[in-house]
Amino acid sequence: MEELSEEMASAEAPAITYRRHLERGKLGYQRCAECSAAVFYPRVLCPLCGSGALEWRESAGRGTVYATTALHSRNRDPRNVVLVDLDEGFRMMSRVEGLPAGEVEIGARVRFEVRRGEEDEPVAVFVREEG
Numbered sequence: 383m384e385e386l387s388e389e390m391a392s393a394e395a396p397a398i399t400y401r402r403h404l405e406r407g408k409l410g411y412q413r414c415a416e417c418s419a420a421v422f423y424p425r426v427l428c429p430l431c432g433s434g435a436l437e438w439r440e441s442a443g444r445g446t447v448y449a450t451t452a453l454h455s456r457n458r459d460p461r462n463v464v465l466v467d468l469d470e471g472f473r474m475m476s477r478v479e480g481l482p483a484g485e486v487e488i489g490a491r492v493r494f495e496v497r498r499g500e501e502d503e504p505v506a507v508f509v510r511e512e513g
């Protein structure tokens with residue numbers, strides 16, 4: 383029982399650390415000390431080389447829209463879903479606030495912000511970078 387809970391704790395730790403960053407308004411990611419890969423979503427082992435030597439970093443939160451699509455659901459206006467390439471070299475799925483689906487441009491510069499989700503959880507979103 384104890385072994386199991388320890389295993390679960392170590393498996394959960396990266397997600398908890400990530401959330402702790404969001405609670406402080408920061409976008410956390412990991413960098414592999416072995417192969418220098420920028421790693422996102424946070425995990426225990428580097429997906430490229432398998433190393434467990436992943437170090438936490440704080441992103442400057444600036445990036446470029448790599449891809450965008452519209453998410454249609456019942457009784458709601460379509461929402462945008464984007465893949466953002468952060469300047470530190472990792473890619474994440476998110477949304478761009480304040481823009482209707484279909485008006486997010488690929489290549490647009492965006493800036494990270496934290497918003498609250500439906501259960502008051504911190505959510506990483508992006509806004510259009512001015513200028």
Ligand SMILES: [Zn+2]
Binds near residue numbers: 414416417418419430
């Ligand atoms: Zn690695």
